[in-house]
Amino acid sequence: MDRYERILTLHRILKASRYPVPLTRLREELACSRATIYRDIAFLRDALGAPIESDPEQAAIRYDATEGDRFELPGLWLTSEELASLLALNELLGRADPGVLAGALAPFRARIEGLLSDQVSGRKLPIERIRVIASGARKLDQATFRTVAGALLSRTRLRFEYRARTTNALTTREVSPQRLTHYRDNWYLDAWDHGRDALRSFALDRMREAHSIEAVALDRGVAELDDHLAASYGIFSGPPKAWATIRFSAHAARWVADERWHSQQQGQWLPDGQYELKLPYSNSRELLMDVLKYGPEAEIVSPVSLREEMRIMLQLAIGAYNAGGGA
Known part of the structure; x- marks a missing residue:
């Protein structure tokens, strides 16, 4: 943590504390030496005018109870x-x-x-x-987005035609919108599907003829939404059906070890330099595609069913190349 972020963190700790904050706690949270914390306190007090009060008996500091609420760092401070x-x-x-x-x-x-x-x-x-490069973004109809967002915020139901990519079947859905999700440069609606009496996720780019209807949306609890829609890997909903164990080569591990694949993931370095990643999944499709991009640098260890799915995918890919197609 550099000095800029230490000063900002120190200020936020003191603003949030009703009682004197021990210097030992500040040293731990700022990860710095005793001399450094004293210099930062002096700078915050003398250069920035912070109303710091000391408590020598407890070796602690705080903001003055009256002036502390009004004091803010000059200018714009962001981590x-x-x-x-x-x-x-x-x-x-x-x-x-x-x-x-x-x-x-x-x-x-x-x-x-x-x-x-x-x-x-x-x-x-x-x-x-500074630029942000989109990857795999699909064309989004602005009218659909406005309709969906409007129904979500006004807590009314939605009706739309939906063509699922998996089956290409066109269906009419009536849903209670729960929340909008921006995932991998595309928008999805998490909603309660009244026709199926269950939570579902819908890609906004697959919706047509979306319009709100005169019916109050049914609200589902945040815990229920997270359990059903965020418990498994990727955008696919449903409670986890298994945990996947993936082993990455020492070369690929340089990237994977620092990546966040899932909130509940478990990772460990192996003695030979490889990296083993474990995470829950419900639908295997997205997980298989993400592992597949690492080619020979990744191997699905378990469960056997997931490993077999990957083996079949690789065999089909090899078969396509052996067929002699192409220009």
Whole structure:
């Protein structure tokens, strides 16, 4: 943690604390030496004017009870994670398709660009030098997005025609929208499907003729949504049916060990330098495709059924090449 983030973290700890904060706790949370924490406290108090009070008997500090509520750091202070998120959001807004949605989001983008400007000199930062590249984004109908988002926020039901990619069958659905999910550069609606009496996820780009209807949406609890829609790997819903164990080569491990595949994943380094990743899944399709991109650098160890699915996929791929097709 650099000095900038230490000062910001120190300020936020003191703002949130009603009682004096021990210096030992501050040293642990800021991961710095005793001398460094004293220098940071002095800078926060003397250079930035923070109303710091000391408690020598407890070796602790706090913000003055009266002035502490009003005190804020001068200018704009963001952690690296917050800055990255703000920059990504700015780019996401900039990629919005032309139309009413882009126009509605324009004031938000202007506000973000204002926040990212240099508050001291008044000079705008070269935001154009930071870019977010979309991967696999599908064309989204703006009218559909507005209709879905409007029904979600007004808590009314939706009716639409839906053509599933898996079967290509066209069905009419009536749902109670629960939440919108932006996943891998595409939008999905998590909803209670009244025709199937169950939670489902729908890709917005597969919806047609979407319109809200005069019926109050049925609300499902957050815990139920997470258990059904976020418990397994990827976008596919449903409780986990098994845990996958995937072993990556020492070369691929340099990337995989730092990646977040799932909130409940378990990873460990093996003695030979390989990396073993375990995670829950419900539908195997997305997981198999993500493992497949590593080619010979990844091997599904278990369960046997998942390993067999991967083996069949690889055999079919080899068969396509052995068939002698192509130009």
